[in-house]
Amino acid sequence: MEKLSLKKKEKEIPEDISLGIFLKKSREERHIELDEVVEATRIRRHNLEAIENDEWSKLPSQVFIKGFLKSYAEFLGLDKETVIHHYLRTSSFEKTTPEALKKIRLQSGRPYLIIIIPVLVLVLIVALIYLNKRNISITDKVFQYLGTQSPGEKMEGIAEKEDNKEQDEREKEILLLEDEVVVEAVNKTTLKSKPIDDTIVLEDSTIPMKREEEKKPLLPRLILTANVKSRTWIAISIDDTSVKEYLFQPGQTPRWTAEKGFNILVGNAAGIEFSLNGKEVGNLGDQGQVVRIKLPEG
Numbered sequence: 001m002e003k004l005s006l007k008k009k010e011k012e013i014p015e016d017i018s019l020g021i022f023l024k025k026s027r028e029e030r031h032i033e034l035d036e037v038v039e040a041t042r043i044r045r046h047n048l049e050a051i052e053n054d055e056w057s058k059l060p061s062q063v064f065i066k067g068f069l070k071s072y073a074e075f076l077g078l079d080k081e082t083v084i085h086h087y088l089r090t091s092s093f094e095k096t097t098p099e100a101l102k103k104i105r106l107q108s109g110r111p112y113l114i115i116i117i118p119v120l121v122l123v124l125i126v127a128l129i130y131l132n133k134r135n136i137s138i139t140d141k142v143f144q145y146l147g148t149q150s151p152g153e154k155m156e157g158i159a160e161k162e163d164n165k166e167q168d169e170r171e172k173e174i175l176l177l178e179d180e181v182v183v184e185a186v187n188k189t190t191l192k193s194k195p196i197d198d199t200i201v202l203e204d205s206t207i208p209m210k211r212e213e214e215k216k217p218l219l220p221r222l223i224l225t226a227n228v229k230s231r232t233w234i235a236i237s238i239d240d241t242s243v244k245e246y247l248f249q250p251g252q253t254p255r256w257t258a259e260k261g262f263n264i265l266v267g268n269a270a271g272i273e274f275s276l277n278g279k280e281v282g283n284l285g286d287q288g289q290v291v292r293i294k295l296p297e298g
Helices: 002-010 018-031 034-041 045-052 060-074 080-090 099-107 111-133 138-146 151-193 198-218
Strands: 222-228 232-238 244-248 255-258 263-266 272-275 289-297
Touching: 018 045, 018 060, 018 080, 018 255, 034 060, 045 060, 045 263, 232 255, 272 289
Parallel strands: none
Antiparallel strands: 222 255, 222 272, 232 244, 232 263, 263 289
16 A cells, blocks of 8 residues: 555656756745745755756755755655655766765875976976076076087087188188288299399299289178177178078177178177277167167168
8 A cells, every 4th residue: 555655646746847847836836935945944045946956966965965855845745755756766876966076086086286286387487487587598507407508509509610610711711822922922022133034034923913913802801800798699691691690608709701791680789799890889789679780881
């Protein structure tokens, strides 16, 4: 008899509507306000709203949900066992697991990461701010710590060495040419003073004159020197040739020679001073200012 009566009570809840809608409809049919249910059952309003909206994940654990449903069903005059049975049959534990509990479960496997990651990020930000204020390159600092040169510095060193080598070769060639002109001039004077056939004197005297005329344009007309005061990047074109880039450190004193002139782009105007043929060029600009200059001017 008890099983039959239980089945009849279960049929009081239609199968085509959810439990929350059924409870809400039962309350409204009795003209009961939700606040009255709160006062009578001591169930908080947001929990009652979650039950009527079938938002089971917003509720505490399943034990509390059963207690809420029993109290609510008794207040509405419904069979509490039928309501609980309908809830267990139509719901699952996964649906009623609180969202806060799910988050705790997901995060419980990595509690240390939650603490360590923010600390590492903070340390990295502080380090970047410090290096930026000190105008220090992170890559250069790492390679300095390892006792090696960074790839950029190696390339700059190679380029600088090659350029200096070219200048040295060019200057050697100029010195050799100057010595050759002097030697030829001496030979010319010596040959003229000796009682040798006139044809020989004329033949020997014309050779150094031709060589002197041919080699004269190779002598440098312009010599540009620089004194680096702070870390500075420049790009320079000599006699309208291809542009070469350099990154100089404080204390370096590079030197270039040209026939026509120099076209220079400076990344830090206050970080370098130029002298053309021994004469200072003058103030180029402020710290960190990018300027383009052409020497000689005009």
